[in-house]
Amino acid sequence: MSFFSNIFNKKDGSDIRMSDPFINPIKVEFHSHLIHGVDDGSQTLEHTLDVLKIYAEMGYEKVITTPHVMSDYYKNGPENVLPKVDEIRKGLTERNIQIQFEAAAEYMVDEGLEDKIKNNETLLTFGGNNKYILIELPFMTEPRNFKKVTFDLFMAGYKPVLAHPERYLYYSIKKKDFEEIADRGILLQANILSMVGYYSKQVEKAVEYLIENKLINFVGSDLHHIKHADIIKNDAFNTKLYRKAVSLDLLNNTL
Numbered sequence: 261m262s263f264f265s266n267i268f269n270k271k272d273g274s275d276i277r278m279s280d281p282f283i284n285p286i287k288v289e290f291h292s293h294l295i296h297g298v299d300d301g302s303q304t305l306e307h308t309l310d311v312l313k314i315y316a317e318m319g320y321e322k323v324i325t326t327p328h329v330m331s332d333y334y335k336n337g338p339e340n341v342l343p344k345v346d347e348i349r350k351g352l353t354e355r356n357i358q359i360q361f362e363a364a365a366e367y368m369v370d371e372g373l374e375d376k377i378k379n380n381e382t383l384l385t386f387g388g389n390n391k392y393i394l395i396e397l398p399f400m401t402e403p404r405n406f407k408k409v410t411f412d413l414f415m416a417g418y419k420p421v422l423a424h425p426e427r428y429l430y431y432s433i434k435k436k437d438f439e440e441i442a443d444r445g446i447l448l449q450a451n452i453l454s455m456v457g458y459y460s461k462q463v464e465k466a467v468e469y470l471i472e473n474k475l476i477n478f479v480g481s482d483l484h485h486i487k488h489a490d491i492i493k494n495d496a497f498n499t500k501l502y503r504k505a506v507s508l509d510l511l512n513n514t515l
């Protein structure tokens with residue numbers, strides 16, 4: 261049995277031998293904060309290019325970055341994000357870094373998003389005609405309009421993808437909520453950093469539950485700075501959880 265069949269045949273992730281040489285099968289990374297100077301992620305073009313160089317070295321072929329959009333703090337949209345995509349692509353060419361680069365966004369479920377949907381504003385999506393839209397929630401309390409916003413998104417032709425469900429305190433306590441959300445057709449994106457215990461033990465346990473129950477559809481780095489890339493490369497890729505996660509039927513490589 262070849263190394264690849266060894267990894268890919270383990271759909272339940274039950275028999276992953278850590279001594280196996282590991283080649284990350286995920287080629288498309290889609291959750292990060294690399295549009296410089298628009299949110300709490302990368303602040304300079306240089307830093308963004310340094311991170312993208314590491315992604316390329318890790319074997320990623322495409323990065324779809326996702327700056328925060330929050331009505332109170334980060335009023336980002338196509339008008340300020342897309343010109344920076346061009347700037348970053350130019351930098352990649354100049355530095356001869358071989359990686360495709362695109363941008364979508366990570367929308368906070370707030371009244372601003374509700375208004376944008378109502379007003380038919382252009383939203384930053386990914387996955388072409390699939391119109392996937394990455395959404396996030398506050399960490400401490402589920403917003404009252406979560407069901408309404410996701411329903412409105414479906415009605416408007418979008419497919420909502422919930423960022424890092426394992427990081428929301430109210431879901432990580434009673435994990436059954438994950439099933440209820442998935443049953444509503446919402447896709448789930450787990451953070452690679454959660455799998456190495458980067459945030460907390462509780463978050464690590466919650467992501468383990470999501471992986472064991474095959475509830476995740478995407479993995480993403482949620483990278484905000486270059487240190488995250490080092491942790492992913494040196495630690496997270498070597499965890500049993502990450503290797504189990506990538507043995508599931510994930511959608512990253514369809515993007």
Ligand SMILES: [Fe+2]
Nearest residue numbers: 291292366482
């Ligand atoms: Fe994020």
